[in-house]
Amino acid sequence: MASSSPSTASGRVTGTYLTFQVGREEYGIEIFKVREIIGMLPITPVPGSPPEMLGVINLRGKVIPVVSVRTRFGMPAVEPHPHNVIIVVENQQGEIGLAVDRVAEVARFTEAETEAPPAYGLAVDTTCVAAIGKSQGRIRILLDIARVLGDVTAPAAART
Numbered sequence: 001m002a003s004s005s006p007s008t009a010s011g012r013v014t015g016t017y018l019t020f021q022v023g024r025e026e027y028g029i030e031i032f033k034v035r036e037i038i039g040m041l042p043i044t045p046v047p048g049s050p051p052e053m054l055g056v057i058n059l060r061g062k063v064i065p066v067v068s069v070r071t072r073f074g075m076p077a078v079e080p081h082p083h084n085v086i087i088v089v090e091n092q093q094g095e096i097g098l099a100v101d102r103v104a105e106v107a108r109f110t111e112a113e114t115e116a117p118p119a120y121g122l123a124v125d126t127t128c129v130a131a132i133g134k135s136q137g138r139i140r141i142l143l144d145i146a147r148v149l150g151d152v153t154a155p156a157a158a159r160t
Contacts, residue, residue, distance in 0.1 A: 012111045012114045012115055012116065012131055013109065013111075013114050013130050013131045013142060014109060014110055014111050014114070015030060015031075015108070015109060016030075016031040016032075016106060016107070016108050016109075017029060017030060017031060017106070017107055017108075017109060017133070017140075017142055018030075018031050018034050018037075018087065018103065018105075018106055019103075019104040019105050019106070019107050019140055020085075020087065020100040020101070020102065020103045020104055021100065021101045021102050021103075021104055022069050022070050022073065022075060022100050022101050023070065023075050023078075023101065025141065026104055026138060026139075026140045026141070027069070027100075027140065027141045027142070027143055028107065028109075028133060028140050028141070028142045028143065029087070029089065029098075029142075029143050029145050030145065031106060033089045033090055033091070033145055034087060034088070034089055035088040035089060035090055035095055036087075036088045037085055037086070037087050037088070037103055038059065038085065038086050038088065038097075039084075039085060039086075040080065040084050040085065040086060040099070041057045041058070041059070041086065042057070043055040043056070043057055043066055043099075044056050044057070046065075051071055052067050052068050052071040052072040053065060053066070053067055053068075054066045054067065054068050054071075054099055057086070057097060059088070059097075062095070064088060064095050064096065064097050065096050065097065066086055066096070066097035066098075066099055067096060067097065067098055067099065067149065068099045069098050069099060069100050069148075070099070070100075070101070072148065078101075081101065081102075083101065083102035084099065084100070084101060084102070085099075085100060085102065085103055086098065086099055086100075087100060087103070089145055091145060091146060091149050092146065096149060107133070107135060107136075107140070109131075109133045109135060109142070113133055113134050113135045114131040114132065114133050114134070114142065115131060115132050115134070116131060116132075117129040117131070117132060118132075127144075127147050128143055128144055128147040128148040128150075129141055129142070129143060129144070130142045130143060130144040
């Protein structure tokens with residue numbers, strides 16, 4: 001399986017990504033960081049968690065925290081839908097679930113199909129964006145999952 005390899009000089013990446021939708025936007029994460037995709041399970045809220053932390057699930061006897069990508073990216077909540085899924089990814093602290101609206105596809109991006117996030121000149125935070133993917137006439141935001149989850153997976157004392 002191909003892996004992603006960021007090019008520091010150009011800000012371009014290549015590799016295979018799992019793409020998913022949140023709202024009308026399409027995002028991608030490196031496929032080698034994905035452990036599995038599961039349907040929505042009952043989520044138990046954890047007191048004192050940040051707003052984007054929905055809670056935890058019991059996945060075959062293992063407790064997995066679940067983060068709402070929608071809330072993390074400042075999007076309004078919507079009614080649950082049968083296409084909603086949890087993407088279980090591996091990060092530095094272990095496995096974590098990403099609640100998304102739906103999975104789109106597994107897509108391969110060449111260097112020619114990606115470019116660095118634009119410099120907006122405004123107070124726009126693009127630190128979690130690894131690159132912008134352009135293929136099949138669509139734009140997909142390729143995420144750096146470690147940066148997306150950075151503050152969420154930090155201990156509570158470190159967030160305050």
